[in-house]
Amino acid sequence: MTHPGEITRRQLLRRIGLTAIAAGPGAGLLTACATGGGAEPAASAGASAAASNLVSAANPLGVDAKKPLEVVIFSGGYSDAYAKDVHEPLYSKAHAGVQIKHVGTQNIGTQLRPRFLSGDVPDVVNNSGPEALDLAALAAEGHLADLTPLWDAPSVDDPSKKVRDTITPAAIENAKLNGQDLVLNYTVSHRALWYDAKLFAAKGWTLPETWEEFKALGETAKKEGIVLFAYPGQKGPYYQLWNMLYTAAKIGGNQVIIDIDNLVDNAWKSEAVKASVTAWLEIQTAYGDKAYLGLDHTQTQVKHLQHKVLFYPCGSWLENEMVKDKPKDFEYAIAPVPSVTAADKMPYGAIQVGVGENFVVAAKGKNPQGGLEYFRIMLSKEGAKGFTEKTKNLTVVNGAAEGLDLTPGLVSAAKAQDAAGQDIITDARFEGWYKELFDFAWQQQNTLMAGRLTVDEYLNRVQKKADDIKADSSIAKQTRNV
Known part of the structure; x- marks a missing residue:
């Protein structure tokens, strides 16, 4: 679902002069x-x-x-x-x-x-x-x-x-x-999963479109000493919070994020958010490495360039940020998050723009x-x-x-957006509206991913923080409809 203030494929490509890049x-x-x-x-x-x-x-x-x-x-x-x-x-x-x-x-x-x-x-x-x-x-x-x-x-x-x-x-x-x-x-x-297109081509790997395919690729990567997925636990852990929120939107639709932004009661405890957090904790536990929770974004991104990490959640600034470290044979490309369930409200190709x-x-x-x-x-x-x-x-x-x-x-991101069509995941605005909540959510997320919280404990803690902010009359409240 999109709205007049949101970027759609045609609007963006036409307005920024990328209509020639369908490919x-x-x-x-x-x-x-x-x-x-x-x-x-x-x-x-x-x-x-x-x-x-x-x-x-x-x-x-x-x-x-x-x-x-x-x-x-x-x-x-x-x-x-x-x-x-x-x-x-x-x-x-x-x-x-x-x-x-x-x-x-x-x-x-x-x-x-x-x-x-x-x-x-x-x-x-x-x-x-x-x-x-x-x-x-x-x-x-x-x-x-x-x-x-x-x-x-x-x-x-x-x-x-x-x-x-x-x-x-x-x-x-x-x-x-x-x-x-x-x-x-x-x-x-564009915020999604970034990978090396040349590595995938050399290995004959295809992008996983379902969660089962994602885990199967994790098993394959593990045999080659590659971590399927990692995010920086220091100076950039909010990359994974974005990732979990946008996955929740794919599962339950953009209303999931709109409800979180609007401080709707129990928005953090919705089935879609729980399914997303559960799925990503499963990936972290089975195919991740807790050592990355001690690294910052640059250190983790270097590991990605060294093929020690297969997928990295980030935005399209990544390529420029790592231009001095990127090997000549590494080609950044973007991939949508795999579908978690067969009943996801948004298709596999949906990405956040x-x-x-x-x-x-x-x-x-x-x-x-x-x-x-x-x-x-x-x-x-x-x-x-x-x-x-x-x-x-x-x-x-x-x-x-x-x-x-x-x-x-950037060409890959434009192609991914073109493929997504109208299936654009909305932005999570509470990051700017209630930064205390945003920071608390990623801090608790690190504790969750380290294995020191259950999914329910995590969601209960973040929901309690959202409830406290909602009840605090000293904090100006923001609302959105779409």
Whole structure:
């Protein structure tokens, strides 16, 4: 099931220029200062710009080039070269004489929590990685700038079009907090199981489409000293939480995830979630290796490249993240999760396709107009194309991938999405809405996978956490219909 704010095969391939190819967080940051009730109205970064004499056709957001701009980028899977080499130079070219302070870090939370608490905030934040800030808490404190002026501003490429009309609608619809436009989701990502297509071809293996075939391949791989499946227990364990949730959606339909997002009573204890968690615990117990629970994402991904792991759950940023370590004879490809039961509501080919990689402008920063303008430049075709060239990942900008030489992994993802058709698994939004719940769920998941919890104990614990959040009036609640 899809909806107008969700990416479908035709929408995505048409809008990002992939029609010719038929053949991938963050939200209890400010728990020390979050307040009760609903979110404060977002500060409108465009309000002062509208009254500024700096506003012109060439400068619709009223940017003052005398004001420096500070940009903080999560230097993980995408690195931060796209900001340093593409977006920041484009901003400097558009606003001559501007000073840009660039900060690249893999520790967003550690670096920025104290700054938000003190009021000394950067202008642009790429909020991603294991330490991603709690965007719902930031919104409740009025720290996130309203992006409406950006969406209504003229596009860099075609001033007759608003920025909102040049990107896939999911980039706006799926990022709303309390109905407000506070977050830019910049990338299109595919989350499923990644494998080496050349290894499968050399071995004569076919992709398993059922759980029984998955286990049979596990027996074959075990004889060759290969772990069927592994995920990182450190700095990336949420990859497996995504995996279990999206498997549950294949079993019971997208309503399973919608109910979890909406804090519906006993949503975590549904038959579909229980079946998914049970199935993955079975794989971990019979064909996994607990040693991986002590490794981080990079270490686990290196093991994958060394053919010590057959399938790895991740998003389509993986190929670029490992480009320096990838052997020449390794070819990334994407595979849907095998069907767990014959009665699964979604077919084998269903995969998760969503928008992500959160960017926000600090409403209380020194240069919010500059932050919005930086986003406008990111959403130009030149800015988006440069990002794809640097990261080998797609953006939400329509047509920006046209003419690019895409990597095997990205082509594989596009083919998988084409095969899925309308059977697209919805995104789990509670990750951004209730980060405390999301973090608790993957932390308990590690305990489960280590054999120290039963499936029922795991589900009871996570459901109890969801119930506590639902009952806590100090936490602003979000809802979705589809």
